[in-house]
Amino acid sequence: MENDLKTIVLTHYGNGKLECVKCGFSDIRALCLDHIDGDNKLNVAKRAGGALYRLLKNSNFPNGYQTLCFNCNFIKATENKERKFNPEVYEQQKITRMLKEKSIYKEQMTPEVINEYAGMDFFARYINSLSWYHFDLRDIYRKLKLNDTKKILLRATCLKLIRQGKLKRVGKGKYERLVMGINI
Ligand SMILES: [Zn+2]
Numbered sequence: 001m002e003n004d005l006k007t008i009v010l011t012h013y014g015n016g017k018l019e020c021v022k023c024g025f026s027d028i029r030a031l032c033l034d035h036i037d038g039d040n041k042l043n044v045a046k047r048a049g050g051a052l053y054r055l056l057k058n059s060n061f062p063n064g065y066q067t068l069c070f071n072c073n074f075i076k077a078t079e080n081k082e083r084k085f086n087p088e089v090y091e092q093q094k095i096t097r098m099l100k101e102k103s104i105y106k107e108q109m110t111p112e113v114i115n116e117y118a119g120m121d122f123f124a125r126y127i128n129s130l131s132w133y134h135f136d137l138r139d140i141y142r143k144l145k146l147n148d149t150k151k152i153l154l155r156a157t158c159l160k161l162i163r164q165g166k167l168k169r170v171g172k173g174k175y176e177r178l179v180m181g182i183n184i
Helices: 002-013 040-046 051-058 070-079 087-102 111-118 120-129 137-144 146-163
Strands: 033-034 065-069 134-136 168-171 176-177
Touching: 002 033, 002 065, 033 051, 040 134, 070 146, 087 120, 111 134, 111 146, 134 137, 137 146, 146 168
Parallel strands: none
Antiparallel strands: 033 065, 134 176, 168 176
């Protein structure tokens, strides 16, 4: 149902084709809706799931959106010097939800809790939650305020994902995800 809705909306905003309007990439798993003028709030809604798709369909497809692949979306964001959404907020919400799913914590995730409890599965899920294919370990260190022990565990997680063919090292501390969905 959700996927049908996504297909309908992305096809509309792909000018009648289920593909990126910039490069023609057509794997729905890596397509997203882009607000042409850039708008943080709506892009957060996009990330949150089908709410925006439903809204657009029910509003008879207003102008101002286009279908992009993640790469083109990220490139556009970089070129425009805009963030498509607030990564700090998004990642914090994601961590909280992941940990709630695991029933480990009931309260807001804090660096203290991460530094106490996070394991390889947590880091694999965290990497999986990133919205782009390339990431730099230093950004994750900083965002999660990792201590030295957890930095080592994060690097070990990356090595494990590399062995599983899910990740590729592309530079010092820089990695590329080879698949969107990483499970450990
Ligand atoms: Zn593209």
